[in-house]
Amino acid sequence: MYKMKMDRSTLKVLLVDDDPNILLSLEFLMRKSGYAVLIARNGNEALELLNENTPDLTLLDIMMPDVDGYEICRYIKDSEALQHGKVVFLSAKTREADIQKGYALGADLYVTKPFSTKELVKKVDELLAESK
Numbered sequence: 001m002y003k004m005k006m007d008r009s010t011l012k013v014l015l016v017d018d019d020p021n022i023l024l025s026l027e028f029l030m031r032k033s034g035y036a037v038l039i040a041r042n043g044n045e046a047l048e049l050l051n052e053n054t055p056d057l058t059l060l061d062i063m064m065p066d067v068d069g070y071e072i073c074r075y076i077k078d079s080e081a082l083q084h085g086k087v088v089f090l091s092a093k094t095r096e097a098d099i100q101k102g103y104a105l106g107a108d109l110y111v112t113k114p115f116s117t118k119e120l121v122k123k124v125d126e127l128l129a130e131s132k
Contacts, residue, residue, distance in 0.1 A: 008034035011128055014055035015039050016046040016072060017090070018064045025117065026059060026090075033121050043067025047075065055085050057128055062091040062098070070105055077106035086127045090115065 013035045015026045023039060030037045038053055040046035043066045046058075050072070058076060062069035069089060076082045088109040089102045102110045108127055111120060 008128075009036060011057070012036045012038060012053060012055040013124070014046065014049060014053070014058040016043070016058060016064075016069065017061040018042050019061070022061070022090075022113075029117055029121055030059075030124070033125070035124075043069070043072055046072050050076065050079070050082060054081055056131065057086040057088065057124060059088050059090055059124070062089060062093050062102070070101065073102070073105045073107055084131070086131060088124065088127070090120075 013030045015023055015030065015037060017023050017026070018041060020041070023041065027037050027039060038049050038055060040049050043064045047067060058072070060069040060072055069091065073087050073089070076085055076087055086108040087106060088111060089107050090111050090113060091098070091102070092113045093099075094112045099110045109123055111123070
């Protein structure tokens with residue numbers, strides 16, 4: 001069966017992490033995969049970008065100094081304009097309780113750090129293909 005190829009350039013991915021090295025590598029990966037990329041270096045920047053944009057997917061760290069990833073996920077899922085967007089947590093929090101909290105807030109995927117970049121891109125592709 002013929003499957004139509006997804007036009008990634010029309011899909012926006014918001015990257016939220018306070019670690020500049022992780023942001024840089026994620027930005028490179030997502031742009032290389034053809035996605036339009038938005039970057040937030042902390043929770044407040046993420047909320048500002050979410051008020052101005054409707055990303056198709058948000059890659060989200062949990063532990064950040066101002067507004068944590070859980071709060072941002074809650075904001076996305078409570079917003080009528082944003083709730084269609086996929087949320088993927090990328091976190092060093094590996095306890096089962098932390099992972100369950102992420103899913104309870106509406107995350108579509110929870111990936112623990114360190115992570116395979118190849119596997120992450122594959123999962124992002126799959127999530128965005130589902131939503132189209």
